[in-house]
Each structure stands twice: as C-alpha cells, then as structure tokens.
Amino acid sequence: MKAIVQTRLIHLKKHWVSLIFWLAFPVIATVAIMGLTNSLQQDSKVPVGIVLEETTPLATTLVDSIKRTPIIQVYQLSEEEALYQLQQHKLDSVFIIQDGYEEQIMKGSRNRLIKSYRSDLSFAYTPIAEMIISYVQQDTGRTKAAYTIQELNKQYSNSTQNWTWGEIIEKSKDIEKEENLLYTTFRFFNADTEADANQFVLFNPWGLWAVFAFLSTCMIMDWIIKERRKSLTPRFSFMHISLKSYLLKNAGLYLLLFIIVDIMTLILFKFNMREVITQDLIGSILSFRLILLMGAFLLAILSTRLPTYYGISFILTLIIAIISGAILPNEGLMTQYPWLEIANPLAPFLSREIGYGWFIVFGSLIGIWFVRKEKRNVKGA
Amino acid sequence: MLKVHNLSKNYGSRSVLNDVSFNVKEGEVIGLVGENGAGKSTLLQILATLQRPTSGSITLYDKSYENKKKLRKEIGFVPQDIAIWDEFTVEENMVFFEKLAWGNKTKDQLKKLCLDMKLDRWKEPVTSLSGGMKRKLNIAISLIHDPNLLLLDEPTVGIDLKSRKEIGNYLQRLASDKGKIILYTSHDMDEIITLCDRIVCIGEDPFYQDLLQKAGKSIIPV
Numbered sequence: 001m002k003a004i005v006q007t008r009l010i011h012l013k014k015h016w017v018s019l020i021f022w023l024a025f026p027v028i029a030t031v032a033i034m035g036l037t038n039s040l041q042q043d044s045k046v047p048v049g050i051v052l053e054e055t056t057p058l059a060t061t062l063v064d065s066i067k068r069t070p071i072i073q074v075y076q077l078s079e080e081e082a083l084y085q086l087q088q089h090k091l092d093s094v095f096i097i098q099d100g101y102e103e104q105i106m107k108g109s110r111n112r113l114i115k116s117y118r119s120d121l122s123f124a125y126t127p128i129a130e131m132i133i134s135y136v137q138q139d140t141g142r143t144k145a146a147y148t149i150q151e152l153n154k155q156y157s158n159s160t161q162n163w164t165w166g167e168i169i170e171k172s173k174d175i176e177k178e179e180n181l182l183y184t185t186f187r188f189f190n191a192d193t194e195a196d197a198n199q200f201v202l203f204n205p206w207g208l209w210a211v212f213a214f215l216s217t218c219m220i221m222d223w224i225i226k227e228r229r230k231s232l233t234p235r236f237s238f239m240h241i242s243l244k245s246y247l248l249k250n251a252g253l254y255l256l257l258f259i260i261v262d263i264m265t266l267i268l269f270k271f272n273m274r275e276v277i278t279q280d281l282i283g284s285i286l287s288f289r290l291i292l293l294m295g296a297f298l299l300a301i302l303s304t305r306l307p308t309y310y311g312i313s314f315i316l317t318l319i320i321a322i323i324s325g326a327i328l329p330n331e332g333l334m335t336q337y338p339w340l341e342i343a344n345p346l347a348p349f350l351s352r353e354i355g356y357g358w359f360i361v362f363g364s365l366i367g368i369w370f371v372r373k374e375k376r377n378v379k380g381a
Numbered sequence: 382m383l384k385v386h387n388l389s390k391n392y393g394s395r396s397v398l399n400d401v402s403f404n405v406k407e408g409e410v411i412g413l414v415g416e417n418g419a420g421k422s423t424l425l426q427i428l429a430t431l432q433r434p435t436s437g438s439i440t441l442y443d444k445s446y447e448n449k450k451k452l453r454k455e456i457g458f459v460p461q462d463i464a465i466w467d468e469f470t471v472e473e474n475m476v477f478f479e480k481l482a483w484g485n486k487t488k489d490q491l492k493k494l495c496l497d498m499k500l501d502r503w504k505e506p507v508t509s510l511s512g513g514m515k516r517k518l519n520i521a522i523s524l525i526h527d528p529n530l531l532l533l534d535e536p537t538v539g540i541d542l543k544s545r546k547e548i549g550n551y552l553q554r555l556a557s558d559k560g561k562i563i564l565y566t567s568h569d570m571d572e573i574i575t576l577c578d579r580i581v582c583i584g585e586d587p588f589y590q591d592l593l594q595k596a597g598k599s600i601i602p603v
C-alpha cells in the first residue's frame with residue numbers, strides 16, 4: 001500500500017489544482033446556491049423603517065415580532081433618518097412606536113400608539129400597517145384579558161355581591177370575540193408570509209450537495225481512464241501489482257480522501273446551516289459516498305474515451321438532479337413512475353438511510369470485473 | 382538458455398507463426414526480422430507471456446512457461462508503442478515504475494540506469510524529450526527489475542542515428558557483460574547486421590534471408 005500512496009502522490013502532484021477544485025466543488029456550489037437564494041429572498045423583502053421612542057418590554061417585543069415577519073426587512077432608525085430615507089424611497093413606509101406605548105396598552109387605550117408615514121411610492125403600506133396593528137391588538141387583547149380576569153377575580157373574592165351566570169357568559173363571549181378576531185387577523189398574515197418563505201427554500205442543502213457530489217466524484221475519478229491507457233497496460237504484467245489491483249487500491253485511497261472531505265463538509269454545514277449531525281446522517285453519507293465511488297469506478301472502467309465518460313457523467317448528473325427534485329418539483333413524476341424513487345441512488349441518502357441496493361449491485365459488478373480473466377491478446381503491444 | 386520448440390500461433394484460422402524452433406544462449410543478441418505483419422511482435426509477446434501460443438513449448442533456464450507469475454520477474458519487455466507517463470518527468474517515470482516493480486532500486490541506481498544509455502535529462506518532463514530520449518526511457522523502465530531475458534519490439538524505430546547507436550551499444554554491453562539474453566526486432570538491416578550474433582527470419586519471404594546471407598550473417602532456421 002505504501003507503493004500505491006507514493007505513486008499516487010506523483011500523479012496528484014500533476015493535477016492537484018483540479019483535484020482540489022472538484023473536491024471543494026460540492027460544498028462551494030451548495031453554499032453559493034443557498035446564499036444566492038437567501039439573498040434573493042432578502043432582496044424581495046419590503047424595507048420598513050421602525051422608530052422606537054421607548055424601550056419598554058412591550059415595545060421591544062412588538063419590534064421583534066415585526067422583525068420575524070419573513071416579508072419585511074426592518075431597519076431600526078431615528079425618526080429623522082427614517083423620514084429622510086422614506087423621502088428617498090429607500091423605505092416603503094415608516095412606523096414610529098411612540099413614547100408611552102406600554103403605558104397606553106396597559107391602560108387599554110388604543111389611541112395614538114403608533115404613528116405611521118408613507119410616501120407616494122409606498123406599495124406595501126396597507127398590509128404592513130394592518131399586520132402591525134394586528135400585533136398591537138394582540139398585545140392590547142392580552143392585556144385586556146389579563147386585566148379583566150384580574151378584575152373578575154377581585155370582584156369575585158372581595159364583594160359579597162354574586163355575579164350572575166349571564167354576566168360571566170357575556171363577559172367571556174366578549175373576550176372570546178375579541179381574541180378570535182385578533183387570532184384570525186394574526187393567522188392570516190402569518191400563514192401568508194410563511195407560504196412566501198417556503199417558496200424561497202427551494203433547495204435542501206444536502207440534496208444540492210448530493211447532486212454536486214455525484215458530478216465531482218465522476219470528474220475526480222477520471223484518472224481511471226487516463227491511467228488505463230492502452231500503451232501502458234503491458235507494463236503492469238511486469239510489476240508486482242496487476243492493473244486491476246492498482247486501480248482498485250487507488251480507488252480505496254480516493255475513498256479515504258473523499259471521506260475526509262465529507263467529514264469536513266459535515267462540520268462546515270453544521271456551523272453554516274445549523275445542520276444537526278446525527279448517526280443516521282453520518283452513516284448515510286458514508287454509504288452514499290461508497291456507492292458514488294463504486295458507480296464512478298464502474299462507469300470509468302466501462303468507458304474507454306474521456307469525452308464519452310464526461311458526457312455520460314453530465315447526463316447522469318442531470319437525470320439524478322431531476323429525479324431527486326433538486327431542480328424541479330417532481331411530485332407528478334414520482335407518482336407516475338414510482339420505480340424512479342427506488343432507482344435513484346440519492347434517494348436513500350436524502351432520507352438518511354443506508355443504500356444497500358446499489359451497494360450490492362455495484363459491489364457484485366466490481367467483483368465480477370476483478371475476477372474475470374482479461375483477454376490475453378494484447379493488441380498494439 | 383531460452384528454448385523455443387515447435388511454436389505455432391493462429392489467430393482464428395489465420396496462421397501467423399508456424400513451427401518456430403530455436404535456442405538462445407546467455408550473452409547472445411538475437412535479431413528478429415521479417416516483413417510487416419510477419420509475426421515478429423506476436424513472437425515477442427508470446428515469449429513475454431503476454432499471449433499464449435496455439436501449440437509448442439518454451440522454457441527459460443529450464444523453467445516452463447506454465448508459471449507465468451514467476452517467469453515474468455525474469456523478463457523485461459519493451460513494447461513497440463512507447464509506454465511512459467507523458468505528463469511526468471524522466472525521474473518521476475523511473476520512480477513511479479520502481480515503486481511498483483519487483484525489488485528495490487535507489488534513485489541513484491535509477492539515474493545510473495538512464496545514464497548508461499546516455500539519457501541524461503533526469504529532471505525534464507517527457508514532453509520535452511526527443512524521440513530517441515523517449516525510446517531510451519521506454520527501455521530503461523523495462524530494465525528496472527533487472528530481468529535476464531530482454532525482449533524489445535522495435536526499440537529503435539524512427540529515431541536518429543546517434544541514439545540508435547547508443548541504444549545498440551548498451552544492449553551489446555548488457556549481453557556481453559551481464560550475460561543477458563536479448564531478442565529484438567528492427568527494420569534497420571545495418572543495425573541488425575552489426576549488432577546481432579544470430580538472426581531469426583520470420584515469414585515466408587526469402588528477401589531477408591538472401592540479404593543476410595550476402596552479409597555473411599548466421600541465420601537461425603525456423
């Protein structure tokens with residue numbers, strides 16, 4: 001094995017740039033596409049200026065709720081700056097949470113809590129204003145409910161005068177109605193915006209990564225075709241290693257290299273995309289990598305010319321991308337041809353399973369290839 | 382001693398070698414001549430264990446050709462097509478094949494092997510070498526495991542006279558100083574006549590036989 005490592009290093013020295021490029025390609029491409037879709041999402045948000053005149057808990061919670069809304073990009077500014085930017089049309093609208101906000105809410109007052117500005121080009125003012133009002137109503141509703149219950153409690157325990165049944169029902173209906181009203185408004189906006197957000201999360205990072213990993217594995221394994229060149233095959237008869245063992249052992253080295261890169265990818269995704277590393281994920285990545293390598297190995301063994309090999313690799317990548325749903329939603333395709341799901345080598349990985357099927361198929365094919373006797377008529381030697 | 386006895390080779394119904402028999406002693410350089418397609422490469426490949434004869438027997442140092450694995454350590458085969466890594470330097474080629482060859486050689490030994498043939502571009506990429514230099518490297522790689530039987534298929538084809546002489550001299554020294562058995566093919570009759578102790582004519586065409594007889598060379602009847 002030492003000889004294999006040493007001879008491999010001589011080869012790698014000649015094309016380490018392309019090797020590193022293709023090793024890094026799946027991660028870089030995935031991160032780039034995820035970043036791009038995120039920034040697209042960012043760009044399509046409505047810029048809204050918020051001016052906070054007081055920093056009471058209720059006021060800051062309100063700002064936080066607004067910030068969490070997917071369709072809004074909140075800029076917290078001073079009043080002067082916010083109005084200036086509104087004039088420049090850098091902001092769609094401006095909302096000022098006025099001094100005394102919490103106090104007014106506590107009192108149950110709804111007057112002049114928030115001052116709003118819009119420009120002649122504001123297009124999202126009304127829905128955003130309604131949404132903010134719904135948040136405020138939520139706050140006032142809650143305070144009101146709390147206040148009412150407090151009052152009820154006081155009256156119930158302190159006074160000798162009993163509440164009639166009708167009075168309690170009336171009161172709770174009152175509260176319910178208000179809460180319901182608030183609830184629906186709240187739901188409406190949230191549901192809407194959540195749907196919007198979902199549309200932007202087109203790609204699952206591991207799905208993207210798997211498709212790119214497929215392509216990069218094929219590109220990296222092209223050494224098999226380059227090193228199996230006809231003129232050199234007679235040499236391997238006069239060495240202590242046969243050409244087949246040479247290819248297999250080198251493929252083993254590449255497997256090791258790939259696994260190291262995969263572990264690095266896993267760590268990177270963990271920090272970058274808050275992926276949770278589970279045993280299932282690690283197991284499915286390792287088995288996915290093994291299947292990829294075996295598949296690329298077989299493809300390279302069967303191809304004699306580089307252009308053919310590259311061409312087939314690209315086409316297969318495209319097919320796999322499509323049947324995995326990485327490019328287009330493929331619900332219809334899947335229900336029409338359920339075997340696609342079974343045939344897709346990415347499927348077990350995407351559902352965090354170990355793909356035994358392809359492993360067995362590829363493993364047996366490689367086994368057959370290895371023990372099969374080569375025809376002895378070496379032409380051109 | 383290499384003994385070839387009643388060797389025949391057919392490709393399908395086509396007979397290429399027909400009852401070829403000859404013996405070669407240590408220290409001898411044998412030339413194989415014959416027109417294109419006569420079967421010179423086929424004979425060399427059979428002697429190199431890369432092809433099986435249809436019938437007949439071969440022994441090298443009284444070892445039969447049945448156990449290929451063991452035999453191959455004794456054989457150095459220089460393919461007609463240059464078999465080197467084009468993207469490597471001379472040094473990298475030598476080191477690469479040394480790592481996978483039987484036995485061990487130091488870098489100095491490998492370098493000397495090249496220098497013996499006047500191949501001195503140790504650090505240069507193969508792409509910058511002349512045809513003669515590439516042929517020399519092609520031979521040097523086949524000699525890394527110190528084989529005793531050397532089979533060279535047109536080792537000097539298409540290269541300049543100086544390189545041809547250098548390769549020829551080297552082969553002669555290998556035979557006379559180290560007792561190697563050398564068989565090689567060439568279309569250059571002058572080279573064959575000056576270099577070879579005896580000559581095997583392959584094929585039916587009497588042209589080569591006449592030519593060699595006129596030059597007073599000893600022809601091995603096959």
Ligand SMILES: Nc1ncnc2c1ncn2[C@@H]1O[C@H](COP(=O)(O)OP(=O)(O)O)[C@@H](O)[C@H]1O
Pocket residue numbers: 377378379392397415416417418419420421422423424
């Ligand atoms: N693997 C093979 N299968 C079928 N025919 C072959 C094969 N190798 C060589 N031949 C044929 O055998 C004949 C001898 O070939 P070869 O030994 O290469 O001749 P030479 O080296 O003397 O030019 C040629 O006619 C060639 O076409």
Ligand SMILES: [Mg+2]
Pocket residue numbers: 421422423461534
């Ligand atoms: Mg030939």
